Amino acid sequence: MRIGVPSWGVIGGTGLFLVLALVLENLHLPGWGTLVRAAAAMGSPAFGEAVPRALRGIVGCAAVLAASQVLGWAALCIAGAPVFDRIESLLFRTATGLGMLSYLTLALATVHYYTVPALRLIVVALILAGTALMARTALANRAPQEPDFPMVTGTEAGGDFAWKTITLFFLVIALTGALAPESGYDALWYHLQFPRVWLTYGTILDFPTEFHSLYPMTWELLYGAGLALGGPIAAKLLHFCTLPLLALMVYQMTRRFLPDTPQWPAVAFLVSAPTMLWEATTANVDLALTLHAGLALYALLRFAESESRPWFLLAASQVGLALATKHLGFFVLLPAVTGLGIFLLRRRGLRQAVILVALFTGVSLLIASPWYVRSWMATGNPVFPEFYGIFGAPPDRWDAITDSGLKRFLAHFGRPRTVLSYLMLPWDATVYPDLYDGIIGPIFILLLPALPLVPSTAPVRRLGLGVLSYLVLWALPIGSYQIRFLMPAVPPLAVLVAASYGRLISLLETAQAGLGGRMLKGGMVLLVFLNMPPFTPLLEKRGEWIGKVMRRVPVDVVAGRVSADGYLASTVPSFAAWRYVDSYLPKDARILTFTAGDNYYSDRERLWAHTVVARPAVWGAPVGAEEQALQELLRLRITHIMFDKAELAKLPQGSLAIAGENFRQNWLSLEYEDRHIEFYRIRRDSLALSPLTKKRSGCRPTIR
DSSP, X not given: OOOOOTTHHHHHHHHHHHHHHHHHTTSOOTTHHHHHHHHHHTTOTTHHHHHHHHHHXXXXXXXXXXXXXXXXXXXXXXXXXXXXXXXXHHHHHHHHHHHHHHHHHHXXXXXXXXXXXXXXXXXXXXXXXXXHHHHHHHHHOOOOOOOSSOOOOOTTGGGHHHHHHHHHHHHHHHHHHHTSOOOOHHIIIIITHHHHHHHHHTSOOOOTTOGGGGSOOHHHHHHHHHHHHHHHHHHHHHHHTXXXXXXXXXXXXXXXXXXXXXXXXXXXXXXXXXXXXXXXTTTOSHHHHHHHHHHXXXXXXHHHHHOOHXXXXXXXXXXXXXXXXXXXXXXXXXXHHHHHHHHHHHHHHHHHHHHHHHHHHHHHHHHHHHHHHHHHHHHSOTTTXXXXXXXXXXXXXXXXXXXXXXXXXXHTSXXXXXXXXXXXXXXHHHHOGGGTTOOOOTHHHHHGGGGGGSOOOHHHHHHHHHHHHHHHHHHSTTSOOOGGGGGGGHHHHHHHHHHHHHHHHHHHHHTTOHHHHHHHHHHHHHHHXXXXXXXXXXGOTTSOOOOSSOOSOOHHHHHTSSOHHHHHHHHSTTHHHHHHHHHHSOTTOEEEESOOSOGGGOOSEEEETTSTTTGGGTTTOOTTOXXXXXXXXXXXXXXXXXXXXXXXXXXXXXSOSTTXXXXXXXXXXXXXXXXXXXXXXXXXXXXXHSHXXXXXXXXXXXXX
16 A cells, blocks of 8 residues: 655655754854954844854754654554555654654653653654665655545635745744744743753653642653754744645545645644644744644545545544644544444444444554553642642642632633634634634634535535534633634644635626625735734734734744844743853752743743742742741741742732841842843841741751
């Protein structure tokens, strides 16, 4: 069976490129200094750091992707994959290969070999071995890979150029963002920080004071490989690459299942969605989840055509990888098994339906099981910290107070869940994106009402039910009204919206209303361009900040006009403070910090003020309980405190003893301050005079 081997040449080229890059890393290119000075004279003083940073990232990302091609190709061969065309082959080979590479690195971590040299060795060995094997197979199988379905020219065939240009334009914007130093909150907090620490210790560590620590970490392992081969830019580029892969998937899904629908508008609607665009610029995992979810849907649609076992297993494996990427993967599993069960019940009867649905669920859960077993063994809760009320958790790690705090945070998105708010949800999420911390754009709500005009084929109904079932789960109280959690529904939604658009164009042409068709297309093109980053403030109707969108394209830092430190100082409020900490504090310093989303740029041990163990020293010690606060700080071995001025300004006066004037005068010494941060050292000399320490045998306490 033909699964596709056109990438062997690319893999070989990547291997040679990687070897060349490793050689050049230790050499000084002739004329490089002259080029750097010339760039500085032209207004790019940081050109000398920007170009190597980008090249290392590109090489590292390309190497990881090349290694994944080898593993994916081998996995599909072993599984007896069906006949693919070129796009199907690339999509499933890449997604499956990335999952296998992640689990291979998990095996390395299990034996304490998750290190930079080991990851580099594994990736290079896979590239070299795969190049020879796949080249030989490609030479033996020269048959062209063509689609196994009739290609029907859509109604937009003459106007594809505009939509292709728009797609390319937004992909370039996303790539530029991905080449900039990482400033994303969650990426810096744990998506990159955790693998950075794992690489130091050679294994996956549990951080009990970080509630993210027991999340599924499949893609974080891949980010570690990116860090090992090309630094943080390589990790960012791995997530960026999911966007063009999603674009290919939408193109393929449209042309195969809705052949009368123009493909390129669907692709443009997808890549231009502002939150989708932003996700591609940071090392998050939402687009990775979306890729696995979309391919699972695609494989299920193919299974509905042929009822072949390989497509069944491919769908189950992609659902499993979605579960291994994020807890939100359960919102993918539930619609998948429901739709599969209904289909099988009609085709094969109850007994076969139950058996195959159970098999599908079992395969999916088995793939993701290492992460859920890990969480269960550490806390007694396989989906920690979710469902704390059912499973509970160790009291020094999570309790009712922290659980209610997380629930309040998740519930503050959107409007209160009432019958009216459910009815208004599509309108609200589009017109008031600040409530939902993200934007998908107005195209979807404008064109979806025309969907009933599209002929009701089986693929249209199945896509519609898939989108609807996911939206229902997203809207339930068990979820959170965040637009980024809606991303897995956007690819099939883009296909359906493109079907509506194509149908309207077709009807206008049939009615000989050519002007109306041109006006419709022009209006849609204009609305897509309004999704560009500079227009984001236009959607902040209530003056509220929309978080998960791009506001500017970071051309300055990518082109070297601004240094990485200068860029990060303007995008990560505590960056300058942590630079001070890393430069001047001893290695054994331990900092109580009110900042988060900056962990990747701090090299000292830190404790977030909102953790359970820190509560007695912080939120459990109001003004007047200074002695208690000091005692708890000593117990926690805290040597310094970093205050976020913005957070302190929001607190009621007198709520924190450690922030009070009395505590600062008696036991703290200001070491650093800027417009965002106050950084204090606990004074050793003052501790000896404290009434608390006098009660402790008169000896001055030692702070380690």
